Amino acid sequence: MLVGIPLEQSKSTIKPKECAVEMSDYLVEVAQKRCKKSFARVFNYFAPRLRSYALKQMGNEALAMELVQDTMSNVWQKAHLFNAEKGSPSTWIFTIARNIRFDMLRKLQNRKEDVCSDDLWPVLCEQTADLNEAPLDEQVTLEQIGYLFESLPVKQKAVIEAIYIDGKSQQEVADELDIPLGTVKSRTRLALQRLKGMLQSND
Amino acid sequence: MIRFHPSAQQLVSFVDGNLSPAVSLMVSAHCDMCSTCQRFVEQETERLAGSLLQDNGFKQVDLKADYSAMIAQITQAPSSVEADTGLNQKEISRKPSSKTEVSKAAIHSIELDGRNFVLPRTLQRYIEKTGGWSSLVGKLWQAPVDLGSQGVANFIYMAKGGSVPEHTHRGTEYTLVINGEFSDGINNYDSGDFIFMDGQNTHTPRSDNAQGCLVFTIVDQPLHFTSGIARLLNPFSHLFFR
Numbered sequence: 146m147l148v149g150i151p152l153e154q155s156k157s158t159i160k161p162k163e164c165a166v167e168m169s170d171y172l173v174e175v176a177q178k179r180c181k182k183s184f185a186r187v188f189n190y191f192a193p194r195l196r197s198y199a200l201k202q203m204g205n206e207a208l209a210m211e212l213v214q215d216t217m218s219n220v221w222q223k224a225h226l227f228n229a230e231k232g233s234p235s236t237w238i239f240t241i242a243r244n245i246r247f248d249m250l251r252k253l254q255n256r257k258e259d260v261c262s263d264d265l266w267p268v269l270c271e272q273t274a275d276l277n278e279a280p281l282d283e284q285v286t287l288e289q290i291g292y293l294f295e296s297l298p299v300k301q302k303a304v305i306e307a308i309y310i311d312g313k314s315q316q317e318v319a320d321e322l323d324i325p326l327g328t329v330k331s332r333t334r335l336a337l338q339r340l341k342g343m344l345q346s347n348d
Numbered sequence: 349m350i351r352f353h354p355s356a357q358q359l360v361s362f363v364d365g366n367l368s369p370a371v372s373l374m375v376s377a378h379c380d381m382c383s384t385c386q387r388f389v390e391q392e393t394e395r396l397a398g399s400l401l402q403d404n405g406f407k408q409v410d411l412k413a414d415y416s417a418m419i420a421q422i423t424q425a426p427s428s429v430e431a432d433t434g435l436n437q438k439e440i441s442r443k444p445s446s447k448t449e450v451s452k453a454a455i456h457s458i459e460l461d462g463r464n465f466v467l468p469r470t471l472q473r474y475i476e477k478t479g480g481w482s483s484l485v486g487k488l489w490q491a492p493v494d495l496g497s498q499g500v501a502n503f504i505y506m507a508k509g510g511s512v513p514e515h516t517h518r519g520t521e522y523t524l525v526i527n528g529e530f531s532d533g534i535n536n537y538d539s540g541d542f543i544f545m546d547g548q549n550t551h552t553p554r555s556d557n558a559q560g561c562l563v564f565t566i567v568d569q570p571l572h573f574t575s576g577i578a579r580l581l582n583p584f585s586h587l588f589f590r
Contacts, residue, residue: 181423188419191401198400214418222428232394239397247365247372259496260369264473265376 164190168234169227176224184224188217191238198239202246212249216242223269240268293343301336304329350382350540359385363392370495370566373470374522374542377564380468381524381540460489460505465527465562478503488512493564501566506530506555514552519569521545528561530554 174183199209219241227237244262307318319326354375361367362375379385456472457464477494484490487510493501523543532551555561
């Protein structure tokens with residue numbers, strides 16, 4: 146049961162535009178006077194709608210309520226960032242909810258702090274994201290590969306060159322060098338293993 | 349002029365928050381550069397918000413949830429302005445949040461060989477996560493960007509005459525042209541163009557622009573090189589584009 150501030154039934158029949166103006170005024174009251182009554186009006190209008198949106202998107206009551214609570218907390222704490230000239234209250238609140246959902250989904254997938262909603266949609270941009278620097282792995286370059294390739298034993302090099310650079314099949318190489326196909330295969334395998342070993346010890 | 353854009357479907361999914369983080373990043377950076385897509389995204393956001401939250405036929409069903417407790421809990425918290433002020437009173441000499449903001453705002457370009465490239469807003473945060481430039485082959489430079497679990501993205505700079513060896517894709521490749529022009533034997537691309545490639549496309553990107561070309565690219569699987577000495581990279585391309 147909804148206790149506290151009663152819902153005004155007439156709200157549901159007014160036109161969207163009037164509603165936007167009304168909600169917009171309440172948000173200003175919240176921002177300037179920290180008016181709890183105005184917040185309750187905004188809450189009563191948006192929370193059930195947000196819950197319905199969240200239920201459809203997350204398919205889970207607990208997550209849906211978490212989304213409602215987080216979104217409305219942001220509305221309360223950051224009402225001063227709402228700018229009626231930039232868009233309607235519903236657009237602002239939708240973008241906050243969308244951002245929170247985006248980050249919630251990433252967390253559910255156990256993803257580390259990487260791409261976060263603030264980067265994509267800076268709706269509440271007074272926040273500063275923490276910038277943690279991760280060490281970057283060394284890159285293997287074509288030049289390094291070329292260098293390592295040069296250090297292969299002559300017989301392996303010939304096979305690798307014919308297959309990977311000239312694009313010949315293993316059978317063609319066998320015919321050309323007049324060696325058994327099995328030998329071509331084993332030389333290729335050994336050469337690749339060797340290159341791989343060298344690349345890894347390079348790391 | 350920008351000729352290549354994300355599809356309308358991609359833009360709609362982006363607004364809805366349903367694209368993967370990596371692809372969202374590409375779309376968002378493109379929108380920073382493309383006023384057409386930016387407008388589309390704004391309109392779509394309004395439309396979606398309207399349909400989701402303004403629905404006036406909405407009926408107040410199932411109010412089991414105790415909203416009044418939630419309201420009470422929420423309104424206990426101070427506004428973020430008050431929270432900031434509280435912090436400043438404790439540490440009057442230091443304003444950590446605004447300080448970070450300033451130093452962050454100062455970095456909006458990356459540098460290569462004395463040239464500065466201003467990045468789209470979305471990519472500016474990743475400057476700190478960008479590694480040093482390394483040479484791939486002559487006239488081609490690469491700087492990796494750590495996207496955490498989303499894999500690795502790269503800035504690739506093609507100097508005039510520089511070319512990426514012919515390759516196809518095992519997964520998908522998204523490219524955004526940051527500055528300059530290049531062609532790949534299929535099309536010519538200019539700053540702001542958004543390019544999507546997958547296993548059906550084989551191409552050889554090459555820049556003949558006097559100023560060269562800087563692109564930002566994300567691949568979810570290693571490239572598969574199709575000709576020349578670059579074929580040697582294939583067994584190791586998981587190391588190369590990791």
